[in-house]
Amino acid sequence: MSEFGELLRGWRDRLSPVDAGFTATNGRRAPGLRREELAQLAGLSVDYVLRLEQGRARNPSAQVVGALARTLQLSRTERDQLYRSAGLLPPRDGTISTHIPASIQRLAVRLGDVPIGVFTADWTLVWWNAMWCSLNGDPSALPAEQRNLALALFGNNGPALPPMETERGLDVFEASIVADLKDAVSRYPADGQLDRLVQHLRAESKAFAHHWVTEFAARHTSEQKTFHHPDVGEILLDCDVLLAPGADLRMVTYTAATGTTDAGKLDLLRVTCAQTTGAGNHVLPGPRGTRAIDAGR
Incomplete structure (x- = not known):
């Protein structure tokens, strides 16, 4: 061995x-x-x-x-x-880390009855649970490099966001994501992948380019989002972005108030999720989710 x-x-x-x-x-x-x-x-x-x-x-x-x-x-x-x-160099300092501390993973596992996605500093999705898949679609269907929120928002040929509306409007949501990327660029100047992402989006998207040169920095706040889900219809959920400063991660959660119609729809998704995965609290971490590969071939 x-x-x-x-x-x-x-x-x-x-x-x-x-x-x-x-x-x-x-x-x-x-x-x-x-x-x-x-x-x-x-x-x-x-x-x-x-x-x-x-x-x-x-x-x-x-x-x-x-x-x-x-x-x-x-x-x-x-x-x-x-x-x-394995004969490999560990990830360099000065670049965005995809490492998720065990404490963050344990917390996310114990909150498995609500949709949770964990994102890095450049808004790349690196961990999600089964409820996230039920609400947003299964990220494992995408190549790892395409599981990026900025690409979904601004890219012409990238992944698409699920049909939804934000409480403060799409323009404010977009501005907040660009503000995060600008902050990431200032803190991770040696990260080539981040630089390529930003240059690509500045060249491809007029909206991204506009936000990039705008001084206004939209900050993330808790807000409601309305999803137009193919199975449960319109569902209004509270979206919270929880920061893990030491790890520079963002944990995105979706919840609904107990006893509301939206909570009932979330329960329905939970039942569907359990029937599909065999366990309602089963975790599907990134970068490849449940799609098994034989990387040795």
Whole structure:
């Protein structure tokens, strides 16, 4: 077994299935996550995870290592150790991190009955739960580089947002996203991917270019959004953006007041979600969701 495989196996055994979003049962023999559970959450095939653990697959990509580090809820130091054991350089300082601390993942798992998405500083979606899929569509259907809110808002050929209306209006919503990207550029000047995103959108979108040169900076506040959902119709939800300053992450949540019609519609989505996934609190983390791949081929 290689060093990478030993680390993978040890950290898999350490992680509680409950903290990963699974229901613990008395019949479990594995002390932590089962191999198939790790594979599902990281978006890899079970065979590929087995070969990684046994040392038969020796060149995992940075994307695969990042997905495994997030799924295993590693600390930043442990994440860097996993990268080095794979012969890769850890993510550089001065660039946007996709690392999600274990505490943030545990919090999100325990709030699994509401739609939750976790975004990086450039508004790239890196973690979501099953309820997020029920409300917004399944992000795993998109390539990882296209799971970006700014691309959805301003790109001509990128992903589309679900049909919805915002309480303060689309223009204010757009301005707030651009203000966040401007702030990210000032704090992460070495991030080439962020620079390419901004240059692409400035060239492609007149609205983005206008907001970019406007001094007005719209700040995120709690607001209501109306979704036009294909299954439950119009649903009005409170949208909150919770910041994790130390990790520079944004956790977006959608809730409805108890006893309202909208809460009933959210309950209906929850039931549909449970029937589809087999567990209403099952987590679908980025970057590849539940779409299993064999990255070794």
